[in-house]
Structure formats: structure tokens, C-alpha cells
Amino acid sequence: MAPVTPNNVDDEVARLLRQGEQRYTTGRRRLVAILRGGGPMTINQILAADRRLPQSSVYRNLTILEQVGAVTRIVTRDDFARYELTEHLTEHHHHLICSTCGDVADFSLDARVETSLDRALHKAAEQAGFSIDTHRLDLIGTCPSCDDA
Amino acid sequence: MAPVTPNNVDDEVARLLRQGEQRYTTGRRRLVAILRGGGPMTINQILAADRRLPQSSVYRNLTILEQVGAVTRIVTRDDFARYELTEHLTEHHHHLICSTCGDVADFSLDARVETSLDRALHKAAEQAGFSIDTHRLDLIGTCPSCDDA
DNA sequence: CTCAGTGCAAAGGATTTGCATGCCG
């Protein structure tokens, strides 16, 4: 499945919401607009990015968007959950998590490595009687700006 | 570095604590004893496993043990953090996370896959100017017991 | 019109912290 190009992210989110019998309201459009801006964001970053969005609605709408598969919730070591558009709307990727400042950046893996990894994962899961939905691969380390300190 | 065999886990934890200028007290010994019992555990599971341990001390000691590198904190999608002995004390492994019941199991990857993955990860991190401490690879799916339901 | 979505404020719940006491080194 080809990733969605920037211009039809909105259409795709609309479709996902409709499919989940949910509306694509103004608040949800604003939320998606912010998330399109960059990588994974915390609630506070989202609130700061658009002051018109009240906290509770942001939480509620992110939950909805996650349920219909438009948004992914990322949990790191710190106390702040982060959100980003799902891979349906971007591309399969992984995360670089800075253990100092807690920030998260995206990165991709060489296609060949990704494929062999995927095969190995399915094999391993099968042995455990586990059915896989997705995998999550994060690098824990220090980001360039924290490395200087 | 060869993984520590079961019998000297205690010694190794003691060493890590000493190195971090921390004491290996009774409470911490009990904690480690419980964690040696099985895979990743939630605070509640730990408290249930040994009623002599008060909640706040468990939190505090797990934090200490994590700081000296004896314990790893695992964050899943649910609201309960989980803890297990670090790979210094066990072996490098990954997690199978059940998105239904939230439970976590350990599994390992074929050595060859692991190696090529590691190489690819270091390369990717280097490009981003990121210095890696460790990586985290989790499978999100459904465990055998939840699959039946 | 009708019902889902919204916004405010208050509640919930895992985790943290203050402080007096006990134990390790």
C-alpha cells in the first residue's frame, strides 16, 4: 500500500472517520493539521500549537482518531504520551527516543533489513502462539542537542 | 559479555548497587527475588507477590535499581509500568505485548537477524546524529489466551 | 431537529514526596 501524499491526508482521515462512524469536525481537523506539521507531539505541544483547542477535547479526539486508525499513541519513558499520524498516512518508520530530554524523532530502516526483520518477527511470534498486529522498534539514546550538554 | 547465571544474579546486583554507591538492603533483595521469578511485572503483581513490601518503597527501590542498571522499566499501552531484570542479568531479548490484556512476554530473535538489525540501527542513528544506548523491539498483538475469546 | 461533539471544571488513579523512625555500614 502506497503512503498517502500530503495533499490527501485530510481525505484519508475523513474516510477513516466515516468508516468508524465518526464525524470530521473542526476540532479534529485542527488536530490533524497540527500533527501533519511534524513528528510525534505531546499534548502540551499540541495545546501550545493551537490555543483554541481545549485539553479535554484534544484527549478525546486523539482517542477517537486512534480508534479509527488515523493516529498512533507513543509511550516513552517519561510521563508524556505522544501522538503522530499513523503509518497509513505517512510511512512505516521507527523512533529515536532521547533519554535525556524525552523527545522523539522518526527514522526509517533499509528496506532489506526491514523485510528480514519482519520475517523473523513473524516466525518468533508464531512459536509463541502470538498473533502480531504490528511491531515497534525504538532506539534509546541521546539526541544531538542533548549530546552537547 | 556472557549473561549471568541464575546463582550469581544477586552478586551482580550487589556489584551494580555498590558501583552506584547504593546499599543492597533487605527490601531490595526481596524485590530482586521476586523479579527473578518471571518476566516483566507490574507494581501490583510485585506487591501481591510479597505483602511485606510497601508500595512507596517498591517504587523507590525500582527507581534505584533502574538507575544502577539492574532493572528495566517497560512501558506498554496500558497505564501500568512493568519491571524486569536488565539484560546484564538475563539475555538480550524483546517483548510480546498483548494489546487486549496488556500482558508482556519475552522472546529472542535469531542471532543473525539480531546482528544485521543492530548494524542497520547504528547506521541509521549515526545519520541522525543520535548516539544509541540500546534498542527496544516490541511486538504488539494478541496473546494465545486472549485469542480464544 | 437530534444527537454527537465541545468545553469547563472536577474527579480519577498511577506515581511521587514529606517526615518521623529504624537499620545498614
Place this chain on the structure above:
DNA sequence: CGGCATGCAAATCCTTTGCACTGAG
């Protein structure tokens, strides 16, 4: 002995929820 660890209870803070109002379809 002296200071760190402990345990209890209260506080913290991200997240969720109740309720009355507004807007989408």
C-alpha cells in the same frame, strides 16, 4: 553513632469524566 532506607499518608500531575451547551448532518 550518622546517614541512608523505610513506611505511612498526603500531595502531584497526566488523563478521564459529568454535565450543560453548541454545531454537524
